[in-house]
Amino acid sequence: MTNAFHLENKIALITGGASGIGAATVREFSRAGAHVLIADLNLAAAQSLAAELPNAKAVAMDVTDSSSIATAFKDIPTLDILVNCAGVGLVGDITRTSEEDFSRVMRVNVNSIFLVTQAAFPLLLASRGSIVNIGSVAGSVGVKQRFAYCASKGAVQAMTRQIAVDYPKELRINCVAPGTVQTPFVEGYLDKYHAHEKEKVRSELVARQPIGRLGTPEDIASLARYLCSAEAEFINGAVIPIDGGWTAA
Template identity: 45%
Template sequence: MFEYQGKRVVVTGGASGIGLAIARLFAQQKAGVVIVDLNQQAADGAAADISSANGARVESVACNVGDEASVAEAFAKIGGPIDVLINCAGIAHVGTLASTEPADLDRLYNVNVRGTYLCMRAGLKPMLEKGSGVILNTASIAATSGLADRFAYSMTKGAVLSMTLSVAKDFLEKGIRCNCISPARVFTPFVAGFLAKNYPGREEEQKKVLAASQPIGRMGTPEEIASLALYLCSDEASFLTGVDYPIDGGFFNLR
């Protein structure tokens, strides 16, 4: 099951966090993986590490997902075919409507919404030419649940969810599936950095506070999100499209 031999998988934001865990797992399943990331050095390093670990063919491409020219150039380098596109590139922001400045909103929109749109649009063409493909976007529980101090972030993830459903509907008869994953809190390098910056000396204490917001009593791991992505993009999930798939430690139903 979950065999990706001969398939080409593009992962944006693939040099760290959830994207990196996804790139590793798909490479282990013999996919040809392309890591797309803003940081060329980090992308090169991730590709080299994964390749040396299991002998997989891993490429790396630098790209600013919010910039149309950069995305066009990156996907021209990637070329075709593309069997799977997984959009993990994203940024966060803490703030309410009152404290969120227009520049904050624009910055998050540019990466999380425009970036997802531009990469889906670029990845769609080779999928249409092939007559098949899978797109998986990264949304969040913030898309459908009111979270304190996450005004701009929630807006962007709601847009990702809406775009996912629209693409799934419009290209259903073209052989293209489109779903999204909505994680609750996942302990990534971003979260670790956030704790170090905002709670110096109290990181472990605050980590427990974040973990307690999930009924299961802990944050998720990038590897757990990667395992769900592996299924949703596989042939075994061929009956799944237009789905927002929560992976939330019981956040929605058990609070």
Template identity: 65%
Template sequence: MSSGDAFRLDGKVALVTGGASGIGEATCKELARAGASVIVADINREAAERLASTLPHAKAVRMDVTNVESIEAVAATIERLDILVNNAGIAHVGDIAHVEPDDFDRLMTVNVKSVYLVTRTFLPLLLKVRGSIVNIGSVAGQVGIKQRFAYCTTKGAVLAMSRQLAVEYPKELRVNCICPGTVQTPFVEGYLDKYHAHEKEKIRAELNARQPIGRVGKPEEIASLIRYVSSEEAEFMTGSLLAIDGGWTAA
């Protein structure tokens, strides 16, 4: 097998939530490169359409992952689904004393309930083809991180859901969870703008140093792992929590 033949996804249909930016955007590009037909699902329809227009066999859909009607409307337009990447999510900064109930509920809705809603809606299609679900977790679900009470809580739930689904459907589905460290995305830039506008470079240096490798990750590196996990070469992998974090959880 030549390297060009490895981890191919020809004939597969993949849907990526939060697909128009960051890890989602890189994933759409990588899965398309592997031969998949990609559905770019994002709450920002214009951004999704811009990305889809640059990819072969891609289409854009507006999807609010917190809204059942929005998800079902998309599902009604899809006849086949082989790969579901639950990537959409938001962050929050604060310890338990400074996380307001509304903030906590918002994070649980966007980061946890959405994975339930999207997966539940697309489950019948995935079961037809022994599909692959890839949930995007975080090191924040595996270790404690200061000032990330709500975020750690939600990502821990995503890990638990991934394992439960893998055990519930061991022969009918493959379900894996990828756990990135800090990755250079608009997600991170938004965090710096919101919380550290006056000291962005200082905090950026701290984010780099947090990974023993000495830098943050690239969205393309996460996307490459998603491609592998979605491929036939990974058929024996299910229920796995895959750290890709520059050594963070090993330290």
């Protein structure tokens, strides 16, 4: 079964590909045989990761800037897979969310998927390709102190379903909805908001996932790989939780 879920010779573009879930997805797709384009605002980090892998290339891209995206796509003649992974978080309820911060979260988490997917669409239609949007359980359930983030991830789910309805035979698009994943973002959150009680809050993050641990970037990357493989060709327009049982409880 070594060829299961293979992506041999597929061209895959992964936004936010230089760190966290994006970097794990880059490694997983490379392992599966894909040629991976690592799109990131941090070009140096993307280049460093690309140097570790066969058939990987760094691409400078600001996913919130249509001109930056257009420049990147000038050098991408074909594309089979798009993984929209770039994103940011924000802590705060509606009373503690500024207009500026709300706009920033929506710009990075929502507008970017619109802009990058629109730019990639002609190539993906030509290849009958596959799109995976990295969403969150926060798009399905309310999470305390995550007003803007929940709003943005709800939009990711809606965009996924809508495109699947408009283009059911031309390509496939699905959304992965992780629970809390052990990434640099989570560590940054703990350092910024809970420096004096990191382990206590970390335990609380673990506890809300019935399986008893945080997710890993590799957990999410494995599901993304499956969704882009031939074995998943009947899955379209789906929002798939990968959350240790959080949304089932």
